[in-house]
Amino acid sequence: MIDHGASNDRLAALMRAAQAGDAGAYVQLLQDVTARLRRIVGRQRQFLAAEDVEDLVQDILLSLHAARATYNPRRPFMPWLLAIVKNRLADGARRYARGPAREVHVEDLDVTFLAEMTNTVTEVGDPEALRQAIEALPAGQREAIEMLKLREMSLKEAAAASGTSVGALKVATHRAMAALRNKLTS
Amino acid sequence: MTADTNRILERLAAGVEPVRPLATPWRRAAAWCGVSLAYVGAVAVTMSVRRDVISTLSDSGFVVEQMAALLTGVAAATAALATTIPGYSRKILLLPLLPLAVWLGNVGQSCVQDWMAIGPQNWAIAEHWPCLVVTIVAGALPSVAMVLMLRRGAPLTPGLTLALGGLAAGALGHFGSRLVHPLDASVVVLVWHIGTVLGLCLLARLAGRHFLTWRSLVQAAD
Numbered sequence: 487m488i489d490h491g492a493s494n495d496r497l498a499a500l501m502r503a504a505q506a507g508d509a510g511a512y513v514q515l516l517q518d519v520t521a522r523l524r525r526i527v528g529r530q531r532q533f534l535a536a537e538d539v540e541d542l543v544q545d546i547l548l549s550l551h552a553a554r555a556t557y558n559p560r561r562p563f564m565p566w567l568l569a570i571v572k573n574r575l576a577d578g579a580r581r582y583a584r585g586p587a588r589e590v591h592v593e594d595l596d597v598t599f600l601a602e603m604t605n606t607v608t609e610v611g612d613p614e615a616l617r618q619a620i621e622a623l624p625a626g627q628r629e630a631i632e633m634l635k636l637r638e639m640s641l642k643e644a645a646a647a648s649g650t651s652v653g654a655l656k657v658a659t660h661r662a663m664a665a666l667r668n669k670l671t672s
Numbered sequence: 673m674t675a676d677t678n679r680i681l682e683r684l685a686a687g688v689e690p691v692r693p694l695a696t697p698w699r700r701a702a703a704w705c706g707v708s709l710a711y712v713g714a715v716a717v718t719m720s721v722r723r724d725v726i727s728t729l730s731d732s733g734f735v736v737e738q739m740a741a742l743l744t745g746v747a748a749a750t751a752a753l754a755t756t757i758p759g760y761s762r763k764i765l766l767l768p769l770l771p772l773a774v775w776l777g778n779v780g781q782s783c784v785q786d787w788m789a790i791g792p793q794n795w796a797i798a799e800h801w802p803c804l805v806v807t808i809v810a811g812a813l814p815s816v817a818m819v820l821m822l823r824r825g826a827p828l829t830p831g832l833t834l835a836l837g838g839l840a841a842g843a844l845g846h847f848g849s850r851l852v853h854p855l856d857a858s859v860v861v862l863v864w865h866i867g868t869v870l871g872l873c874l875l876a877r878l879a880g881r882h883f884l885t886w887r888s889l890v891q892a893a894d
Contacts (some may be wrong), residue, residue, distance in 0.1 A: 507690035516681045544677055549886055551684045552893035553826040555691040556757050569758035573828045577886070 497563040505554060516547065519567065523547070526571060531578075538582075546574045611670065619669045627662035630655050687894075694824060697753035697760070704753075704821060705746050708814035708841070712848035715810045722854040733782060738847055740775035745843035747771055749818065752836035756825020756884075765832075768839065775843075779862050803864035806852050811845025811872065819883060827889060830880035838876030842869030 497518065503511035523543045531539060549570050557566050620631055633644040634655065641652045648655070694700065728734045747768040754764040818837040827833070846865050 504688060505691050505693055507688060509685050509688050512688045513681065513685040516685060520677060520681065540674065540677060544680055545886075547677070547680055547684065548890050549826070551688075552886070552889040553758065555694050555824065556826050557693060558696070558757070559693055561759070565759035567758075569760075569828065570826065573758070573826075574886070 494562050494564050497567075498559070498561075501554070501557055501563055502559045505557065505559065516550075519550065520547065523571065526568075527575065530575060534582075542575065542578045545578065546571055549574055615670060616666070619666050622669070623662050623665060626650075626654075627658045627665065630658035631662045631666075634659055694757070697750050697757065697764070700753050700821060701746055701750040704749050704814070704817055704840075705844075707817055708745075708844050711813040712810050712844055712851075715806075716848050716851040719806060719809075719852045721851055724854065725851060733778060734850075737775060737778045738850060740771050740778060741843045741847045741850075743771035744768055744775050745814075745840045745847065748836045748843060749840035752818065752822060752833050752840060753825065755829050755833045755836065756822055756827070758826050758828060765836075768836070772839075776866070779866060783862055803849060803853055804868050806849035807842070807845040807865055807868045808872075809845075810848030810852075811841045811869075814841040814844045815872070815876075822884060823888070827884035827886055830884035831877045832880070833884060834880035835873045835877035838873040839869065842872040845869065845872075 497515060500511045500515035500518070504515055520543060523546055524539065527539050527542050527546070531542065534542075550567065553570060557563070620628055623631065629648055630644070633639045633647060634641070639647065641655055644655055645652045650658075695703075722728070747770075751764050751767050754760045815838070818841050819834070822833055822837055825833075846869050849865060
């Protein structure tokens with residue numbers, strides 16, 4: 487407790503100096519705080535990768551800097567800092583929860599292809615013929631192909647969007663794929 | 673990534689400038705109240721103060737309502753400003769509840785008395801757009817001043833913060849409009865005055881996440 491109190495006093499003194507424009511004190515404060523933040527965030531977000539923890543630490547540091555005028559020099563430093571940490575972690579959790587829905591995962595491929603195998607041209611067929619074949623499908627099958635194959639929706643999402651069951655969508659997709667295969671290979 | 677963090681530390685430290693710590697929420701609320709009341713007074717004079725204002729001062733119901741509205745405004749402003757200070761006790765959120773309860777209770781009691789006196793068949797909610805306009809005009813500058821003050825703090829709870837700010841500005845707007853508008857019919861006060869204040873609160877709450885963001889605060893500090 488004594489250590490915590492002394493440490494808190496030291497941080498409060500550094501913050502007061504930083505508010506007065508002392509860059510040296512500010513560097514010391516930020517370095518001390520950064521080490522603490524890595525421990526706090528790492529402990530509270532054990533499921534995150536190291537770079538995500540570091541992103542959160544950086545967010546908190548920028549927030550601390552932006553909100554430094556809200557620190558009351560007569561009050562202890564750590565409760566002020568921890569309130570910002572708690573708030574930014576909650577924001578981070580919301581972003582983390584939203585992230586997968588908005589991200590498109592791509593293969594981490596090299597920009598240039600040295601291996602000969604990767605330079606082979608894939609047969610992609612005639613896109614215009616494919617477009618016409620899809621347009622010629624019955625409405626239900628066309629909708630299933632558009633949602634599941636072109637827009638890459640999940641079965642659940644597509645079922646919710648079209649108002650049909652997952653089973654009906656599977657059947658429609660299967661029939662549509664068979665029809666397309668027949669049309670494009672004939 | 674650690675190298676990025678080190679670069680951020682260097683950038684922040686290199687650009688550090690002296691900042692004046694914000695005054696306590698109480699002092700800031702007092703300053704806001706001073707400016708806002710001067711404006712509300714000017715609006716009341718410009719729109720002409722009701723002729724019976726002297727005689728209404730002897731009406732205890734009117735005086736209690738006005739005092740409760742004023743205290744609600746001050747308490748809500750203090751609470752709103754306190755919510756932008758990291759680590760400030762959340763108990764401050766209870767502060768506006770008592771004057772707000774007195775204010776709403778006072779108007780509610782008048783409504784009940786009117787209902788019993790004139791009966792439900794004569795108890796119609798007439799349109800009183802001037803009430804709404806005067807409340808909005810009187811609350812305009814307090815609203816703008818409150819948003820500017822809140823944007824200097826940390827956006828910890830943007831929706832709640834702006835809802836409290838809206839309540840503060842609306843309460844002062846109501847205080848001003850009651851000095852201008854001669855109607856004391858309780859149902860008119862309830863629907864057109866307090867309804868406007870609550871509508872302002874709701875709008876402010878919805879606007880919170882757009883007006884008070886960490887991104888804008890960080891950009892302003894850069």
